[in-house]
Amino acid sequence: MxxxxxxxxxxxxxxxxxxxxxxxxxxxxxxxxxxxxxxxNHATASSLEDIKKAGKIRIGTEGTYAPFTFHDSSGKLTGFDVELASEIAKRIGVEAEFIESKWDGMFAGIDAGRFDIVVNQVAIREDRLQKYDFSDPYNVSKAVLLVAEDNQEIKSFADLKEKKAGQTLTSNLTEIAKQNGAEIVQTEGFNQAMDLLIAGRIDATVNDGLSFYDFKTKKPDAKVKVVAEHPDASKNGVMIKKGSKELVDAVNKALKEMQADGTYLKISEKYFSTDVSK
Structure with a gap:
């Protein structure tokens, strides 16, 4: 028992x-x-085969960085990078699914498989090439040093020493500010940097020249000015998770087709009135 x-x-x-x-x-x-x-399985995949099977390509972008990626008056996501990415998706034969993220979350997002590609003016740099794949450059831009209109102290990048510069932490623009001795004040993007600059909470910001000229077109009375332009142009490309050669080739093929048939120039002139690929 x-x-x-x-x-x-x-x-x-x-x-x-x-x-x-x-x-x-x-x-x-x-x-x-x-x-x-x-x-x-597409949740963590970034191969061309898996993207085609899913019928969509997930694109990381900010949505707050005019004129590259922003929301228009109706709330629709648009911009130079957005239109370019949509055209790339179309030529690959899939739907473009945009996933908005803060700049400093872009890299973590692609690492975690949230995005298949990032189209957000990501500069092609040697340190990034070690971890990510990139398409051929799709546009070229120069960094500019911006200060308040009444600022007489800062006239060159060298004058940033011990001055507060509003920057996103992982941007190549931030590296320029750091190299010139600036104290970095973290921002979420271009718009916040401009707000802080106008409010007098920072002394300067190193930012994209094309973005600034678009900003001044829309807000001509903003009390901000360019005091210097960096001599080195930044080449920007589509960022892709490392090891996705077929996807890189497909993106490059789409970009070349767009250049050849005039689609790229049409999008470029819509936002900048010129060809920004050179």
């Missing part, structure tokens, strides 16, 4: 253990903690 009771308890414990183990197991439709992913 005693033996039978012990056996019964043992069987009950074993059954419960197997049940709990089954609840926490991982399969093709769950994550390691049992969180359902719906079996969507």
């Amino acid at each position: 005693k033996k039978s009771w012990v056996t019964s308890v043992f069987v009950s414990i074993l059954t419960a253990s197997l049940f709990l183990a089954g609840c926490g197991s991982t399969n093709s439709s769950t994550g390691s903690t049992g969180e359902t992913t719906g079996g969507d």
